[in-house]
Amino acid sequence: MRFASDLFNNKEIIVPEFLYQSSKLPEFFPISHYPSLPQLPINQRFKPNRKIIHFLSGRHLLRDEIPFSLQELHAHYVNGYLQLEPGIQTLHGREMCMRCGNHTFSSFSCARCQRASCQYCRNCIIMGKVTSCSPLYSAPSRQYEPIENLTLQWFGKLSEGQQEASHAVIRAIQNNHSVLIWAVCGSGKTEVLFHGLAYALSQHKSVCIATPRTDVVLELAPRLQKVFPGLTVSPLYAGHSDPNSSFVISTTHQLIRFKNCFDVMIIDEVDAFPYSVDPSLRFHVNKARKQSGSLIYLTATPSKSFLNQETLNVVRIPSRYHGYPLPVPTLQWSGNWRKKIEKGQIPYTLIDWIKKQMNAQKPVLLFFPSIKIIEKVKCVFDEQRLLCEAVHSEDPNRTEKVLQFRRREIPILLSSTILERGITIENIAVAVVGAEDGVFTESALVQIAGRAGRSASYPEGDVTFFHYGKTNAMIAAIRHIRKMNQEAEEKGWLH
Amino acid sequence: MATLDRCSLCGEDTSNQLSWQLLFRRKNNLPCCETCRNQLLPIVGPLCLKCGRSLQQIESRFVEGKQCSDCVRWGERGWDEVLTHNKSFFEYNDFLKKILALYKFRGDVEVGRVFSSLIHRELKSSYSFIDQVIPMPASEERMYERGFNQCEVWIEGTRFVQDSPLMRTKNEEKQSKRTREMRINREKEMFQIVEGANVVGKKLLLLDDIYTTGTTIHYAAFTLKNAGASNVYSLTLSRG
Numbered sequence: 001m002r003f004a005s006d007l008f009n010n011k012e013i014i015v016p017e018f019l020y021q022s023s024k025l026p027e028f029f030p031i032s033h034y035p036s037l038p039q040l041p042i043n044q045r046f047k048p049n050r051k052i053i054h055f056l057s058g059r060h061l062l063r064d065e066i067p068f069s070l071q072e073l074h075a076h077y078v079n080g081y082l083q084l085e086p087g088i089q090t091l092h093g094r095e096m097c098m099r100c101g102n103h104t105f106s107s108f109s110c111a112r113c114q115r116a117s118c119q120y121c122r123n124c125i126i127m128g129k130v131t132s133c134s135p136l137y138s139a140p141s142r143q144y145e146p147i148e149n150l151t152l153q154w155f156g157k158l159s160e161g162q163q164e165a166s167h168a169v170i171r172a173i174q175n176n177h178s179v180l181i182w183a184v185c186g187s188g189k190t191e192v193l194f195h196g197l198a199y200a201l202s203q204h205k206s207v208c209i210a211t212p213r214t215d216v217v218l219e220l221a222p223r224l225q226k227v228f229p230g231l232t233v234s235p236l237y238a239g240h241s242d243p244n245s246s247f248v249i250s251t252t253h254q255l256i257r258f259k260n261c262f263d264v265m266i267i268d269e270v271d272a273f274p275y276s277v278d279p280s281l282r283f284h285v286n287k288a289r290k291q292s293g294s295l296i297y298l299t300a301t302p303s304k305s306f307l308n309q310e311t312l313n314v315v316r317i318p319s320r321y322h323g324y325p326l327p328v329p330t331l332q333w334s335g336n337w338r339k340k341i342e343k344g345q346i347p348y349t350l351i352d353w354i355k356k357q358m359n360a361q362k363p364v365l366l367f368f369p370s371i372k373i374i375e376k377v378k379c380v381f382d383e384q385r386l387l388c389e390a391v392h393s394e395d396p397n398r399t400e401k402v403l404q405f406r407r408r409e410i411p412i413l414l415s416s417t418i419l420e421r422g423i424t425i426e427n428i429a430v431a432v433v434g435a436e437d438g439v440f441t442e443s444a445l446v447q448i449a450g451r452a453g454r455s456a457s458y459p460e461g462d463v464t465f466f467h468y469g470k471t472n473a474m475i476a477a478i479r480h481i482r483k484m485n486q487e488a489e490e491k492g493w494l495h
Numbered sequence: 496m497a498t499l500d501r502c503s504l505c506g507e508d509t510s511n512q513l514s515w516q517l518l519f520r521r522k523n524n525l526p527c528c529e530t531c532r533n534q535l536l537p538i539v540g541p542l543c544l545k546c547g548r549s550l551q552q553i554e555s556r557f558v559e560g561k562q563c564s565d566c567v568r569w570g571e572r573g574w575d576e577v578l579t580h581n582k583s584f585f586e587y588n589d590f591l592k593k594i595l596a597l598y599k600f601r602g603d604v605e606v607g608r609v610f611s612s613l614i615h616r617e618l619k620s621s622y623s624f625i626d627q628v629i630p631m632p633a634s635e636e637r638m639y640e641r642g643f644n645q646c647e648v649w650i651e652g653t654r655f656v657q658d659s660p661l662m663r664t665k666n667e668e669k670q671s672k673r674t675r676e677m678r679i680n681r682e683k684e685m686f687q688i689v690e691g692a693n694v695v696g697k698k699l700l701l702l703d704d705i706y707t708t709g710t711t712i713h714y715a716a717f718t719l720k721n722a723g724a725s726n727v728y729s730l731t732l733s734r735g
Contacts, residue, residue, distance in 0.1 A: 108643055108648070111638045111639055111641070118642075120604070122605060125601055125603050131642070
């Protein structure tokens with residue numbers, strides 16, 4: 001878009017090209033021509049449209065994402081109710097996409113700003129195109145009205161570990177600090193948040209729970225809705241990007257459309273893909289939250305570099321909510337298993353283990369290092385009449401197959417690392433085949449082992465790592481689990 | 496330069512796919528990764544002499560001699576002389592559909608540029624007799640909405656860039672103000688000649704992203720022929 005500079009109440013403003021109708025036109029420039037637009041003072045005599053204020057409050061949006069007219073937006077801008085900034089700006093001598101934090105750009109001949117070389121950001125283009133001529137609109141996050149009779153409707157009992165973490169969450173929210181809750185798989189980390197959330201809501205704070213995966217958003221939203229009746233929970237994921245309340249549960253990607261919005265930011269699975277590898281996701285989260293607010297990280301497997309942050313306050317929950325220790329994985333050498341599979345055979349050690357689990361009526365979840373190998377194994381299992389299904393990230397029927405496995409219609413499920421988190425099935429037996437592969441890092445193995453023994457009725461799960469040579473990751477994972485069990489034991493939190 | 500070793504189409508890391516082929520930029524080697532390249536299916540002969548579609552891909556009852564029945568119909572309705580012939584590079588499969596959506600609707604110009612060298616080579620080798628290449632014009636609204644013309648991008652920076660003699664007719668009149676006859680002929684008036692442009696006796700090539708029913712290309716060719724062009728050809732990235 002192109003703008004001309006003008007004066008309004010003796011303040012310098014910019015006016016979009018389309019709002020000029022006279023025949024004598026001023027000179028227009030792309031918005032990047034106006035790098036430092038001052039914040040205009042609020043004009044008390046102007047009556048703002050509440051719908052616009054609500055829609056833009058705490059957001060960071062492109063023109064195409066805003067369902068209001070250019071005239072109205074301009075009026076709210078000149079009267080101090082919303083801000084514009086160029087989508088791409090030079091900061092510290094480097095150009096940066098203000099929406100995603102990316103530094104490398106492509107350029108094209110742009111019909112909107114009529115320059116032969118207008119830059120655009122390829123990094124976040126899937127969420128709409130940011131160019132050096134596109135303005136980003138935002139309005140300050142507003143104070144929310146209190147919601148009447150909002151109380152926590154959850155009367156479960158927290159374990160000692162959960163109790164301690166729950167206090168830490170409340171303190172962080174009260175004092176606007178950050179805290180890492182390092183909670184072992186199956187410790188019940190959602191419940192740890194309940195009292196903190198109740199406190200935040202009583203203080204009219206805006207809250208965001210960010211998670212890397214849509215499945216988690218869809219699972220968490222109804223759970224929280226149930227314990228806070230009367231509250232409007234806004235689940236955000238691809239295709240649903242506009243919140244209708246100040247309590248948001250979002251995929252990390254959707255946070256790209258927020259700025260200075262949340263008083264409380266909770267980041268689930270901070271160690272997980274893609275958050276751990278994509279620096280722009282960290283940028284989104286940081287931009288979406290108020291810098292003066294609180295920040296709560298949740299994970300079962302924090303990385304070393306994350307723990308090395310000096311200022312980070314860490315609270316550990318080493319025990320599961322049911323008070324039984326974490327199942328410690330068994331290592332089982334299975335020779336050159338890849339070669340066996342190529343020949344259409346299954347290693348004896350693996351077949352014996354599977355038969356043992358099936359005789360004990362346990363659902364069997366097997367992890368493999370790659371999609372290719374899963375497909376081969378599936379063929380071999382089919383030949384040997386072992387009823388199984390395979391799932392991986394590119395499988396469109398993934399959800400359906402997992403449901404069938406849950407309903408026990410499929411006795412064996414073959415999976416890539418896609419199911420390493422967030423799958424809870426009672427009495428499950430878990431194995432990693434090819435645990436020596438590089439994809440099975442310490443944290444992946446700890447997460448996989450964490451699938452077993454989660455229910456109080458069957459707290460002793462079987463976890464086996466089949467391998468062709470021990471790796472450091474395997475040893476570190478076992479050490480990690482043992483250490484957590486030991487810590488829980490010392491605290492007297494185990495049965 | 497991180498962008499150099501990523502495939503422009505799918506973003507996959509291609510730094511370990513270096514090969515002699517890539518170094519010498521063999522013909523038909525699109526600057527993208529091998530997985531993407533393999534999903535682009537070139538249209539192979541025997542082809543319809545008129546629209547360049549593969550006659551093998553359609554049922555035999557739709558083949559009449561060396562033409563497809565769609566082109567025979569155009570001929571029967573008196574359009575035979577309007578378009579000399581069309582050539583298309585790739586089948587319009589799900590992959591290309593996705594790629595074109597990324598390019599046109601998301602506006603990722605870099606995705607479209609993957610095809611520039613292929614198109615440029617084709618213009619130099621097979622269409623050297625052409626007087627002017629005309630990227631299919633877009634309406635003003637469409638141009639603003641997308642920010643660029645997807646066909647102009649393919650020849651940017653080459654000697655084929657010239658002021659276009661063709662433009663979309665501005666849709667200023669309301670439908671209700673048109674007479675019945677005008678409404679029926681509305682589509683024929685989809686294009687008009689730019690004021691002062693001269694195409695008399697010229698051989699012209701229309702460049703577009705896709706030939707589906709051929710309507711757009713025929714109407715554009717019609718307008719050019721009416722203004723005196725001697726021959727109008729078309730080249731499209733895909734054949735729907």
